[in-house]
Amino acid sequence: MATLTKDQAEDRTTTTAGPAARIEHVSKSFTGPAGGQLVLDDISLDVAPGEFVTLLGASGCGKSTLLNLVAGLDRPSAGAITTQGRPALMFQEHALFPWLTAGKNIELALRLRGVAKAERRPEAERLLDLVRLSGAYGKRVHELSGGMRQRVALARALAQDSQLLLMDEPFAALDAITRDVLHDELTRIWRETRLSVLFVTHNVREAVRLAERVVLLSSRPGRIAREWTVGIEQPRRIEDAAVAELSIEITEELRGEIRRHGQH
Amino acid sequence: MASTDTAAKGAESDDLAGLEAGLDALDTVQSHRTPVSEVLLKKVLPPLVAVALVVAVWQFLVWAEVTDEGSLPAPSAVWDSVSDLWLQGTLLEVVWTSVSRGLLGFLLALAIGTPLGLLVARVKFVRAAIGPILSGLQSLPSVAWVPPAVIWLGLNNQMMYAVILLGAVPSIANGLVSGVDQVPPLFLRAGRTLGATGLKGTWHIVMPAALPGYVAGLKQGWAFSWRSLMAAEIIASSPDLGLGLGQLLENGRNNSDMPGVFLAILLILTVGIAIDLLLFSPLERAVLRGRGLLVKS
Known part of the structure; x- marks a missing residue:
């Protein structure tokens, strides 16, 4: 898959019916000592073939839980997830x-x-x-x-x-210089292979730098708060003014979500 | 992709490649093996000095005549009985009788303890059923198995192997169980996303990940094999069994031959250490070094 020629890659996307991943009304609760805790609440999200989507959220938004569900490592409490074959998964630790x-x-x-x-x-x-x-x-x-x-x-x-690559904060533990280089590298490989990527992060700049679409999750329980389509042309730099501008807008929204939790 | 940006993209890609190569060069950890001379100086010399000191103190006690010669023979007397045995041509034979029993018994224990450990580690019911017994058995001195083994099997080699198995199988199985328990969950998750589930997961992920704990169990299993065998040989000596190190020790006691007793103890100790140093320690180091787990001192 990785070094498929362009023709093969296009052939693959045309034969693929429907999205690379379809998440339909997915909820997930964990049973703990304090009773059931709702972690994800009614999430619906499609990742189109060849699309790069980042899931963004503060801690407690269940973004890693959602990724585990898509990876098939865990089952949703309600709703359904469909993927084309078994997705590949990359962790924060190299594993x-x-x-x-x-x-x-x-x-x-x-x-x-x-x-x-x-x-x-x-x-x-x-x-x-x-x-x-x-x-x-x-x-x-x-x-x-x-x-x-x-x-x-x-x-x-x-x-x-796999046609779908799931990434769970894969660059979070790296130093800033290395991370920046790996952003360029990931963008290059994504464009070469036309993989669909679902990338989880808590780093707004990273989300905007990489994605075609940024999905913001609210916390406790995780719900889809807002979505942005990133129209900035690739290859981008994390320093680009357009990236900064959108990052500020998203950060404001994210902070608003976080503030709500301090109010009751 | 339009052909007009191919050139620009190529240059940008070369840029990135160069940047990455630079980062890799800067970040790469240099690992090197310690030179032989340093190993000799730091690892071999200290134990030799310690042994020399023990012999010196021993010789001093003999000279000072703290006790009669029947209780504490001189180092030279023990040395004489070694060379006597050597000249009779029986030294290697005696050692080999015990070592071959010990190693064969250990291999049998390995063949039984490995699948047993895997079952206990992976099957919840089996673990609940025999896990506690298995770890409890480790604290039972294997000499306790000698009387029943003699009654069941008689005075023969099978009895020896039975005692070795009862001593070593729990160690090997428990080593594997704790090795499996210590496998980081991340490896299991990574394995599952790659499609390593069920038996494939056990073979490709769990077993290799548990190897350090397993090797530690093997080391202990050998120590238990050797101890159990010596207990069996001392208690159950019979002319039909051939002369092993345990019998040599027991014969020394019967003849009130103190140098012979010392000789037998030293040989038992030496063989135990030698097998560990020649077989298990290199194996353990190789496993740990391959994973970058050996701390450089």
Whole structure:
């Protein structure tokens, strides 16, 4: 999927019926010692094929919970989620397996997908090449920097050949310089592969920098508060005036949502 | 994508590649292995000094005649009985009799303890049923199994293996259980999103992730195998069984041959340490080093 030619990518989107992910009236509550707690309340959201959507919200908005539901790691209490096949998921922590080299981590994903043995190594090298880590095949996870680990994790996620990539604050633990570079990298790879991306973050600038559409969730319970379509042309920079302008507008809205919680 | 921005995009992409290469170079951790001379100086020398000190104190006590020679033989007397045994050609035979029993028993314990540990770790009912018994068994001295084993199986090698198994299987199984319990949930979630569920998850994710705990269990399992075997050999000595280190110790006691007793104890200790140093410690270090878990001192 990762290095599909443009024709193949277009072919894929035309044969795909409907959105890459459809979230319909999804609610989720967890039963705790204090009774049931509603975390997500009636969320409906479609991610179109090839679309980049960020889910934005303060803590307690259930954005990671929603991502887990879409990933199939948990079941919604009400509502339905449809995806085209099993989505790929990237975590805040790289979640690479430390007993395998970078290359073997990717090959494990290929193997679990059923790729024939002879094709795994070249495919893994191709994916590493895509995230510009051609030399890292034989490296152990602890020999890689934080940014490199996340790029290997991205390559491993791409190895799943899924049309939907879920990202749970994947750059939150990185330093600002590395994060900035990885934003450029993710945008480049997204544009090359035409994947659908659902990206969770609490960083407004990051959301605006990356997405075609920003969805703001309110907290406790998580509801969709507002949506923005980001019309700024890619490639963008996080410093762009247009990015800053929209970020201010969204931040105001986000702060309003947060303030409501201090009022009762 | 219009062809007009291809050139601009290419330049921008090269820019990013260069930036990234620079960041990678700056951030990469250099890992290196310590040179042999440093290992010798820091790891080998201190225990040698300690052994030399113990022998010196021992020799001093003999010279000072704190007790009679029947209770505390001189180091030289023990050395003489080593060379006697060597000259008779029986030293290696005695050691091999015990070591081969110990290792074979350990391998059997491995073959039983591994699936057992996996069952206890992964199946809730099995864990609730036999988990507490399994960890309780670890605190039961394996010498307690010798009398029933002799009654059930008689004075033979099967009895020895039974005692080793009863001592080592709980250790190996418990090591694997705690290894599995310590697998970070993140690995399991990551495995599930990659499609590693059920047996595939156990094979590709749980087992390798639990390896450090498992190897620690193996190390302990070996110690228990060796101890159990010595208990069995001391209690159940019989001419049919062949002379092992435990019998050598027991013979020394029967003949009031104190240098022989010391010799047997030292040999038992040496074999236990040697197997650990040659087999299990390198295995443990290799596992930990591969994961970047060895702390550089």
